[in-house]
Amino acid sequence: MPQQTLFHCVFILLTCCLAVIFAQQENTPDAMAQLADLLGLSQASARLKRQPSLSNSAAKFLLEVYKEISEEDEKNLPEVLQKQHKTRHRRAISEGNFITPFDRREIELSNNIITFASRPVSFNSISAPLGDMLVNFNLNDIPNDLELTHAAMRLYQDPQLGHYNTHAEYNYTITVYKPVGEYMHRVASINATTAFRGWLELNVTHVLNQWLRFRTLKQILYGNDLLVGVTLHTPHRKVGTYSKLQQVAATDVGLVSPQMQAELLDLQPFIIGYFNGPDLMTKMQQRSSQQNKRRVRHADSFRQPPAPHLPHTININKEIVFEPPKACERRNFTLDFKYLGMEKSVIAPKTFEAFYCFGECNFPLGTPMHNATNHAIVQTLMHLKRPNLPKPCCVPVKLASISILYSVNEDSVNLMRFSHIVAKECGCR
Template sequence: IYEIAAEHSNRESDLFLLDVQDLRAGTEGWLVFDVTAASNHWLVDRKYNLGLRLYVETDDGHSVDPGSAGLLGRRGPRSKQPFMVTFFRASPGPTRITRAAKPPRRRQPKKTNDLPHPNKLPGIFDDVHAADGRQVCRRHELYVSFQDLGWLVLGYSAYYCEGECAFPLDSCMNATNHAILQSLVHLMKPEAVPKACCAPTKLSATSVLYYDSNNNVILKKHRNMVVKSCGCH
């Protein structure tokens, strides 16, 4: 795998070798390449980001089409799409980047057939589905009736969490860092590690007003009774 260092109109692009993998024809699973050098260049200046280039060659140097060799790219299923994992270190102090003022742009009218942005947060009860039709992790309605338990008080909305935590975990899933890493490991070794689970990320209290056996009015606050938000853990 190479970083494209420079592009030219009259000759081949300049390439910088990043990593090499030696594989047998029957190998199955993910290929992991170290592209740290390329990401460091891109962090310095985004104009360096001309992309990556992947070559597949036989032992005797003959070029092979990656698709015919069995590599799945963007045309493969979503669970096997190529991806990059990056770790960032926090800066020692606040920094401010000075930017040149840009002239105001005229706002274009929104097209009626535009798709919503993938990072747009859905409503509480929006019908959100993954690309393969499965419902992603979100909060659902659940009303607990205390009268069904023989109590005099009515009940309350407790809610519950349910849905898929399939890779890739986007912002609407409120995924923890641990869930993201667990999803990556599950992709590589599904038999060893399960998927991340959909669970409450924030709970709130609810108050219950009732009469005791002596007809005294009692107001009691119970902690962690209502699901406020859900996420992948």
């Protein structure tokens, strides 16, 4: 019960915060920026002039995850997701290991999933050894309050693209290195065969965590590099059972590189990062603490008009009509990301119904409110005898979660999950 009460308090605080912002006639850009920040939408995504391409493998992965965990009907999905559904035969999605059972377990345990698309190597990047694949990632604009729990680098192999598709099947080893000055630091490795077709995964949690925690100016400007090397195991004719190790180009075994043609964009390398971030209550407490410190320094600059009463319907395009309190009920409250200036960065949903609970909990509670608790009924009766005892409050008694998919920047996509944010039912507690 204490945990459930805490969720109710979080929802009420968030609803009141959003309602006050929308109810004001003159909304300042600072207020909208604060709301976007509270929801975890980065400032870099707000500066996007157009929605980045969603045809690369990194974006397609999160589009598929969003459709799996979203409670929306297929016909209510955004247009970009409906188009994605119609092209399920595309190679990246049709592979059975595109979303693995391990991915689904991590999805359940994470509230932020970020994918990083590989980029063509810039002029300022290091030179890769002959045959090795140089992969570059942009890790800018990732929120500092996210904690990485797991990260995986995905590489796609198609034997038809390599030089060993008609030969005998060979074993080989993929090794990923991180360039450190003139040296190469081994990050991860995996064994595969030249006949394999599908996605290969390497654990890059440690190196991604290092990149996020210790940023350098070079990484901010030019990105983060990884080298992919391939060692082929061929039978030694004289020795027989032993294998001969041979360094070959990554593309020789059919690995798709970032420099491949545009039609292979959905098969190019990418990184999946599973994160956990603070809940809305923690964020609100942190923001409130920061604002209180600023108010102490500049008390006169933070005087705000008193907040109006909650309206019956919050609509930013029409006049706000105030009505006298009625019995506790659920009322409409729609959050439109276009109003926050995030229509180009938010992929889905474009709007969502959060709802809010409003009304009086008067005696008798039984007729309109079928879900009032016995405690609320007793408290209402006691309030009639002792007016100093407060009446029960109209609060959400059943809450639902939502997921927000948005572009962090041109190269990264984030899928955020918010629990207990949509009021499904209201009652007196």
